[in-house]
Amino acid sequence: MIDRLRAVLRSRTLLALGVVVSVLVPVVTLPRLPQVTLWPVLLGLAPWVIGKYLLCPLRWRALTDAEMSRRWFLRAYAESELLGLLTPGHVGADLWRLKRLTGAGLGRGDAVLSVGTDRLVGALGLTAFVAFAGTELPVRMLLVVAGVSLAAILVVLVLRRVRPGILPSRPLPPPRALAHGLLLSAGYQLSIAALLLGAVGATGHSLSPLAVLGAFGASQLAGAVPGPNGASPRDGALVVGLVAAGVPWAAAVAAVSIKAAVAWLPALALGGSSLLHHRRTAVVAAV
Numbered sequence: 001m002i003d004r005l006r007a008v009l010r011s012r013t014l015l016a017l018g019v020v021v022s023v024l025v026p027v028v029t030l031p032r033l034p035q036v037t038l039w040p041v042l043l044g045l046a047p048w049v050i051g052k053y054l055l056c057p058l059r060w061r062a063l064t065d066a067e068m069s070r071r072w073f074l075r076a077y078a079e080s081e082l083l084g085l086l087t088p089g090h091v092g093a094d095l096w097r098l099k100r101l102t103g104a105g106l107g108r109g110d111a112v113l114s115v116g117t118d119r120l121v122g123a124l125g126l127t128a129f130v131a132f133a134g135t136e137l138p139v140r141m142l143l144v145v146a147g148v149s150l151a152a153i154l155v156v157l158v159l160r161r162v163r164p165g166i167l168p169s170r171p172l173p174p175p176r177a178l179a180h181g182l183l184l185s186a187g188y189q190l191s192i193a194a195l196l197l198g199a200v201g202a203t204g205h206s207l208s209p210l211a212v213l214g215a216f217g218a219s220q221l222a223g224a225v226p227g228p229n230g231a232s233p234r235d236g237a238l239v240v241g242l243v244a245a246g247v248p249w250a251a252a253v254a255a256v257s258i259k260a261a262v263a264w265l266p267a268l269a270l271g272g273s274s275l276l277h278h279r280r281t282a283v284v285a286a287v
Contacts, residue, residue: 037202041258044198049266051191053078056122059184060097062177063121064114065170068104075274076100082271085264094119113168121178125185130217192216199259200242203251207242215241235260 057077061070076097084093094115101111173181197212207215219238235256242252 037204040201041195041198041262044195044201045262045265047191048195051188052081053266053270055184055188055191059121059181059188060114060118062180062184063117063173064101065110065173066101066104066106066114072104075278078267078270079275079278080271082267082275085267107169109168110170113170113172117173118181121181122185122188125182125189128182129186129189132213132217195259195262196238196255199255199262200247200251202258203247203254205247205251205255207245207247211245215245 053074057073058070060077061068061073064073079100080093080096083096084090086092087095097115098108098111101114102108106114193209193213193216196216197207197209200207200212215238218241219234239249239252239256242255243249247255
């Protein structure tokens with residue numbers, strides 16, 4: 001899998017294809033709208049970039065028992081986001097983070113603990129955000145989450161007896177670090193809502209913040225259900241949620257498409273430049 005990730009990193013064709021597909025839908029849908037302005041989405045993009053590329057890396061660092069600098073986490077996270085956009089189900093992001101952690105000297109078990117804890121705290125922050133948005137959590141989903149958590153605990157208990165060497169050697173994050181991570185996660189969720197408000201505004205329509213939060217919360221619940229080949233129904237559910245809130249179909253599709261397309265801008269600028277620097281450094285070290 002790591003070899004495939006390296007192939008993705010070196011594939012200019014795949015990178016260009018991803019950018020073209022993300023930009024194509026807005027190009028097709030925006031001309032059909034009577035009024036389009038990019039200022040709202042640019043204003044919404046600013047807090048989202050802070051949430052995605054500052055708050056999320058800081059959350060990851062707070063939950064990781066390691067000596068790497070804040071800059072290290074900022075760069076590694078930006079790199080992983082670009083690779084996540086290029087791979088189904090965003091799986092490339094976590095694989096790259098694992099590679100960077102093990103390359104920095106962490107054991108495989110400790111690296112998995114770091115990324116897994118970050119994902120867990122992110123999911124808990126999402127759950128709190130969804131509840132705040134007024135979206136009811138289905139009982140079936142809660143049962144699935146509880147079942148997966150119980151299975152994970154059982155696996156750890158079995159591995160502790162059978163293969164203790166592959167388990168993390170470092171302790172779990174303390175409660176204070178978990179609370180810090182949850183706070184940063186909540187800030188990130190709010191930044192996504194800000195970007196969505198800007199995307200809707202770019203189509204010439206407007207919604208109340210509570211309506212946007214409700215539609216976004218419902219879409220996040222849908223995104224928790226994995227689709228085929230790593231696809232997720234999150235964006236489709238978001239379109240439906242915006243339509244239910246009063247946005248016309250064409251505008252809703254355009255808004256969600258804009259939201260997806262602009263995600264490439266900071267990923268290419270921050271993640272791409274950091275990956276190029278990382279690659280050049282590796283080449284120089286090899287020579």
